[in-house]
Amino acid sequence: MLPWKRVLRPLTALLLTAAVAALPTAAHAASAPSTGWNDYTCKPSAAHPDPVVLVHGTFANSTDNWLVLAPYLEARGYCVFSLDYGQLPGVPLVHGLGPIDKSAAQLQTYVDTVLAATGAAKVDLVGHSQGGMMPRYYLKFLGGAAKVDTFVGIAPDNHGTTLDGLTKLLPYFPGAEDVISSTTPALADQIAGSAFLTKLNAGGDTVPGVHYTVIATKYDEVVTPYKSQFLSGSDVHNVLIQNLCSLDLSEHALLGLSDRIAFHEVANALDPAHATTTNCLSALS
Secondary structure, three states, X not given: OOHXXXXXXXXXXXXXXXXXXXXXXXXXXXXXXXXXXXXXXXXXXXXXXOOEEEEOOOOEOOOHHHOOHHHHHXXXXXXXXXXXXXXXXXXXXXXXXXXXXXXXXXXXXXXXXXXXXXXXXXXXXXXXHHHHOOHHHHHHHOOHHHXXXXXXXXXXXXXXXXXXXXXXXXXXXXOHHHHHHHHOHHHHHOEOOOHHHHHHHOOOOOOOOOEEEEEEXXXXXOOOOHHHHOOOOOOEEEEXXXXXXXXXXXXXXXXXXXXXXXXXXXXXXXXXXXXXXXXHHHHHO
């Protein structure tokens, strides 16, 4: 094994450890009483007939990613659900790390569970980061388009990321991508130009029958360049949050975790018939 490889493996483990440490509330939240969402007795209303399934990002889970957005949508009358996916053996709390095609299959199973419990015909999907991209595999290859009405991606890596150019250095370290693929497959899948993304985006970004919204921030430091998040298609609404509020400084994480301006735009996408203007004051809504 090359010397740098001996460093890369423990470095990956350190990254996982750091991700856990960065989520001080996650362990408590996971063991806390129900926050109100994931209530399988919830029956969708006539006003909001589609349950909303929230899809977390990489190094996140079904609770910590949605501590603000889930109650926000519940307060607006939605049945809200969230799943864990992409778990790795021996890695607690942080998920979204396994092969993305396998994670999409987990989403497929979960959506079927929600539909069976609620009696709804379709769901709406809202995802952050990887969670704003992974469901596109479900829609395109696993029959999801027949079961999904609206899909909203918050800071999604639809065309991968260069991590501000860092991924361009990988070819100079032979075997680096193999090490990443074997330890955290989802990270390798999200590198711009990966085999997974090449398959996902071949033949077009979208599939017929699904309404797509992408919400991005120009301050995104994780999915770069930020314009790569946007989709092309006949039923796509691409939103740069700074065009709605120039004062919004949210970067990648905050856009999905706590940005109520972005969340107001999510609500508009889920219920376009009753959409209202999104601006800086939406932070107070």
